[in-house]
Amino acid sequence: MKTPNTSRRHFQLALLALPWTLAAHAARAHGERHGSPSTTVVKEQKPWGIAAEPREATRTVEIRMTDDMKLSPNHLEVREGETLRLRAVNQGRLMHEIVLGTSEELKAHAEMMKKHPGMEHDEPYMAHVPPGRRGDIVWTFNRAGEFEFACLIAGHFEAGMRGTIRVKARP
Structure with a gap:
C-alpha cells in the first residue's frame, strides 16, 4: 500500500529526472541516427541549397x-x-562528420553539440563517418553565395575542422 510520503517521493524523483528526460528527447528530436541511410531524401530548401538524389x-x-x-x-x-x-572519407581513428550550412548556423550547431555531445543527426546535408569509412552528401547548390562545411563533433569545429564553399552565380 502506498502512503502519501511514498507517492510524494516518487513524484519528487520524477521531477528530478525531468531535465535529463527532456534533454534526451531534444537530442532525439534532432535525429538519433547520424549518417544512417534513409529510404527517401527529404528535399527541404535551405539557404545553401537542397538535397538531391544520387x-x-x-x-x-x-x-x-x-x-x-x-x-x-x-x-x-x-x-x-x-x-x-x-x-x-574518414582517414582518422576518431569519429568525424561533415555538415553543410551558413557560418552562423554551423557555429550555433557546434555550441549545441558541446552541450549534447551524444546528439546524432539524420539530415541530408550531414554525413557522420566512423573511422576508416566514408559517407556521401548529394546536394544541389541552387543559391549563390558563401557557405561552409565543418565537423561539428564537440571540439572539432573549434580546432579548425571546417571549410568554405563559394557558389558562383549563373552568368
Missing part, C-alpha cells in the same frame, strides 16, 4: 577528414545549380 550528381568531390582536425580540400568552388556528391 543519380542527379554531376561530379563527386572527395573530402578527406583526419585526426589532426583538417579537411582536405577545405575550399570548394561550385556553379549555381550544380549538384555534387560530397564524399566524406
Whole structure:
C-alpha cells in the first residue's frame, strides 16, 4: 500500500529526472541516427541549397577528414545549380562528420553539440563517418553565395575542422 510520503517521493524523483528526460528527447528530436541511410531524401530548401538524389550528381568531390582536425580540400568552388556528391572519407581513428550550412548556423550547431555531445543527426546535408569509412552528401547548390562545411563533433569545429564553399552565380 502506498502512503502519501511514498507517492510524494516518487513524484519528487520524477521531477528530478525531468531535465535529463527532456534533454534526451531534444537530442532525439534532432535525429538519433547520424549518417544512417534513409529510404527517401527529404528535399527541404535551405539557404545553401537542397538535397538531391544520387543519380542527379554531376561530379563527386572527395573530402578527406583526419585526426589532426583538417579537411582536405577545405575550399570548394561550385556553379549555381550544380549538384555534387560530397564524399566524406574518414582517414582518422576518431569519429568525424561533415555538415553543410551558413557560418552562423554551423557555429550555433557546434555550441549545441558541446552541450549534447551524444546528439546524432539524420539530415541530408550531414554525413557522420566512423573511422576508416566514408559517407556521401548529394546536394544541389541552387543559391549563390558563401557557405561552409565543418565537423561539428564537440571540439572539432573549434580546432579548425571546417571549410568554405563559394557558389558562383549563373552568368
